[in-house]
Amino acid sequence: xxxxxxxxxxxxxxxxxxxxxxxxxxxxxxxxxxxxxxxxxxxxxxxxxxxxxxxxxxxxxxxxxxxxxxxxxxxxxxxxxxxxxxxxxx
Amino acid sequence: xxxxxxxxxxxxxxxxxxxxxxxxxxxxxxxxxxxxxxxxxxxxxxxxxxxxxxxxxxxxxxxxxxxxxxxxxxxxxxxxxxxxxxxxxxxxxxxxxxxxxxxxxxxxxxxxxxxxxxxxxxxxxxxxxxxxxxxxxxxxxxxxxxxxxxxxxxxxxxxxxxxxxxxxxxxxxxxxxxxxxxxxxxxxxxxxxxxxxxxxxxxxxxxxxxxxxxxxxxxxxxxxxxxxxxxxxxxxxxxxxxxxxxxxxxxxxxxxxxxxxxxxxxxxxxxxxxxxxxxxxxxxxxxxxxxxxxxxxxxxxxxxxxxxxxxxxxxxxxxxxxxxxxxxxxxxxxxxxxxxxxxxxxxxxxxxxxxxxxxxxxxxxxxxxxxxxxxxxxxxx
Numbered sequence: 292x293x294x295x296x297x298x299x300x301x302x303x304x305x306x307x308x309x310x311x312x313x314x315x316x317x318x319x320x321x322x323x324x325x326x327x328x329x330x331x332x333x334x335x336x337x338x339x340x341x342x343x344x345x346x347x348x349x350x351x352x353x354x355x356x357x358x359x360x361x362x363x364x365x366x367x368x369x370x371x372x373x374x375x376x377x378x379x380x381x
Numbered sequence: 382x383x384x385x386x387x388x389x390x391x392x393x394x395x396x397x398x399x400x401x402x403x404x405x406x407x408x409x410x411x412x413x414x415x416x417x418x419x420x421x422x423x424x425x426x427x428x429x430x431x432x433x434x435x436x437x438x439x440x441x442x443x444x445x446x447x448x449x450x451x452x453x454x455x456x457x458x459x460x461x462x463x464x465x466x467x468x469x470x471x472x473x474x475x476x477x478x479x480x481x482x483x484x485x486x487x488x489x490x491x492x493x494x495x496x497x498x499x500x501x502x503x504x505x506x507x508x509x510x511x512x513x514x515x516x517x518x519x520x521x522x523x524x525x526x527x528x529x530x531x532x533x534x535x536x537x538x539x540x541x542x543x544x545x546x547x548x549x550x551x552x553x554x555x556x557x558x559x560x561x562x563x564x565x566x567x568x569x570x571x572x573x574x575x576x577x578x579x580x581x582x583x584x585x586x587x588x589x590x591x592x593x594x595x596x597x598x599x600x601x602x603x604x605x606x607x608x609x610x611x612x613x614x615x616x617x618x619x620x621x622x623x624x625x626x627x628x629x630x631x632x633x634x635x636x637x638x639x640x641x642x643x644x645x646x647x648x649x650x651x652x653x654x655x656x657x658x659x660x661x662x663x664x665x666x667x668x669x670x671x672x673x674x675x676x677x678x679x680x681x682x683x684x685x686x687x688x689x690x691x692x693x694x695x696x697x698x699x700x701x702x703x704x705x706x707x708x709x710x711x712x713x714x715x716x717x718x719x720x721x722x723x724x725x726x727x728x729x730x731x732x733x734x735x736x737x738x739x740x741x742x743x744x745x746x747x748x749x750x751x752x753x754x755x756x757x758x759x760x761x762x
Contacts, residue, residue: 315540322419325426325532328636333612333682364683365657369612373677375666 292346299339301332306346313350319359320344330361333369382573383548387411388733389568390581391555391591393418394425395531395719396711397583398538399726402459405545407730412547413577414539415570417554421535423585425719427655427687429608429630429642431621432720433470433526434495437486437759440696440744442493444721447740451723452529461537463529466635469620470526471508472760474519476626482759483521490523497523509618511673526621528632531719538726558595564706565595579707581729586653586688588712597704600750601713603688605650606642607661611679613637622672623762629668630762639679641665644716644762657684689716694755699725699745700732709733710747716761 294307330336393416502514592599621632631641692713
């Protein structure tokens with residue numbers, strides 16, 4: 292994969308930025324996310340997590356199951372604060 | 382794994398990494414950090430990112446002030462951009478009692494060279510034009526408070542420590558700390574044993590259990606706190622917005638997202654739960670949209686939680702345990718551990734290597750609870 296390939300579209304994170312962290316010794320999805328912001332945007336990794344997982348596994352010569360993934364958290368889709376704020380009275 | 386170490390630090394959070402770095406910087410050799418998950422996996426990587434110097438006790442003001450001095454040059458020192466931003470904390474007062482407390486706080490802060498001031502609601506609106514100042518009686522503002530990226534700061538300390546020779550073992554859980562009549566003998570881990578006579582408990586939410594592993598009692602407990610974050614939006618305002626009586630803190634980070642939370646000790650879970658609740662998101666959204674109405678259309682993208690490690694007086698416990706020689710503690714920060722880590726790392730390193738520190742560490746010794754010398758902080762969320 293080219294270093295300029297964008298892996299996380301929400302946060303504009305390239306493979307080159309991720310590879311640099313893998314070369315430093317980071318190897319879990321959480322570490323990569325916390326350092327590069329890959330997967331921290333509005334889609335919360337729903338677009339890029341699979342791509343990233345496979346790319347990391349291939350680069351580190353590991354099986355996909357061996358890469359520790361991140362926690363999925365609410366909400367499933369971004370929710371406006373105004374809707375959340377009104378929701379409690381309904 | 383290494384078989385022998387001069388100092389074993391338990392916990393790869395910001396405390397453990399800052400202590401390791403500061404020890405190594407002062408020339409200490411053979412330091413090991415043991416972390417049961419990855420660096421910053423616990424509260425350091427889950428905190429609210431802010432640092433403030435506006436406190437109600439002299440101890441907290443001094444610790445926070447000196448921590449900020451270190452934050453100001455930490456990117457250079459650690460050769461890692463930790464995204465420092467000094468855009469102030471604006472703390473709102475809603476009751477007469479709070480105004481009186483804030484008057485005292487500001488007087489104390491100014492006597493310690495912290496540039497805080499008591500301002501009117503109108504002046505608060507000049508700083509944050511989109512702010513709803515209804516019911517606000519006054520506010521305090523300190524322009525040198527701010528935020529840094531807590532994840533990058535913790536990784537920066539960990540990497541700098543390793544460059545100086547510190548050994549970091551991740552996914553390594555401490556199972557027992559063996560002692561005899563002379564003190565500590567060895568640390569048993571999930572990956573083998575390490576002979577050592579010196580242990581530092583920097584285990585954050587797990588600090589009490591790491592005390593039990595050595596047979597010593599530490600009066601702290603983990604309490605869940607939640608946070609939410611929005612999508613990034615254009616710059617809306619600069620400082621952290623905070624209130625003790627209305628119970629909230631939130632700020633726009635340099636990246637554009639808005640992040641905040643509130644404390645809920647009556648309902649929150651005691652223990653190591655890292656789940657989240659719908660009630661939190663709804664209540665926090667109400668607090669945010671009522672204070673800054675334009676946030677109604679900004680979308681929350683994630684909520685999460687982490688542990689405060691609560692001590693009996695909401696102040697950290699620093700120093701050596703009276704029942705076990707060379708068992709050191711840097712824990713019980715009660716929600717302020719990240720912001721104080723730069724200075725407490727220095728203090729702990731000085732204390733372990735030289736037996737004395739630049740700041741009065743004795744006041745934060747664990748024996749204060751027996752002596753009844755609690756340092757009660759009136760200004761916490």
